[in-house]
Amino acid sequence: MLKLNSGRMLYYGKGDVNVYRTYAKPLRAAVIPESSYTGDGNVIFAHNVHFSVSGESLLSSFLAGDNSQVIATDSMKNFILREAASFEGDTTEGFLAYIGDRFMAKYPHIDAVVIRGDRIPFQPLQVAGAEGLEESGLVYRRSHNDRAGAMLELVRGGEEAGAGAGFVSHKCVLSDLQLIKVSGSSFYGFVRDEYTTLPDSYDRPLFIFLNLFWRYADVREALDGSSGRYVPAEQIRDIAHNVFHENKSPSIQFLIYRIGLRVMERFPQLAEIGFESNNRTWETVVEPADGESPGVFTEPRPPYGFQGFTMTRADLPAVAEELKAEASA
């Protein structure tokens, strides 16, 4: 967030601006082995937008009640909704950059904009057609599952190149991914002392809530799918569940690191990936006799555990070494 000359910080804006844009340009994504996701028709290109502005000229509105430079947040909402009609791109990041750029161009006394958009997901549906099931293209199902999103910070004359206003930071996100692995996770070997009551677990039903975020080395590759370098959140999601499936994890800490490594390997255009995870492991009521026999579980009691981790491309050589050692063993 922009710091004013006085060292102060100020911002104001509008949240929960729901923009249901129809018939945006379809996104075509490069295929990766872990995912069947190939793109999005973008027939419904919907976002929940959170928009804020900052600038020296706004200080007097806080200090003296002078509204002469204040753009009403109601007008911001109208600007976002109306300008969405002329957006010609195919990605969330591109949409946010478009709105941010146009706003800065229209209002020269605004020094900085922070814009976040969470995609409101609508899933395509199949209907019976002449040759079996086919995509409706008209009817969609609102999904309340995980969702993609992004945040861009634009500052007039900022450092990274962009059209008009400069990017100073960006963050792409996948929020609220909830994954359960019913068998194949353990947690043991942790510090055991007078405060420890948790038993070792060699096979637990691991339920995790995950927020993932990532940054590109060059943010411009995120703005337009035709760069061929766009990283869809859906493919990051699919990598997460592949890695969860493949690995017997000794902890959530190790699991998220492995997910991050795979994402970094797949997408050389990314500079950073990060995680916020929650442990929602089901509480065992009736212990299964072995791996696939019946068990009964219930919601874990609060409080819950959490982890946070960020990693960069510098983490990759360690894995290359490890794989080499495994191959020669």
Ligand SMILES: O=c1[nH]c(=O)c2[nH]c(=O)[nH]c2[nH]1
């Ligand atoms: O994967 C885990 N990591 C922890 O740090 C932890 N702590 C805990 O009680 N359970 C778990 N599980």
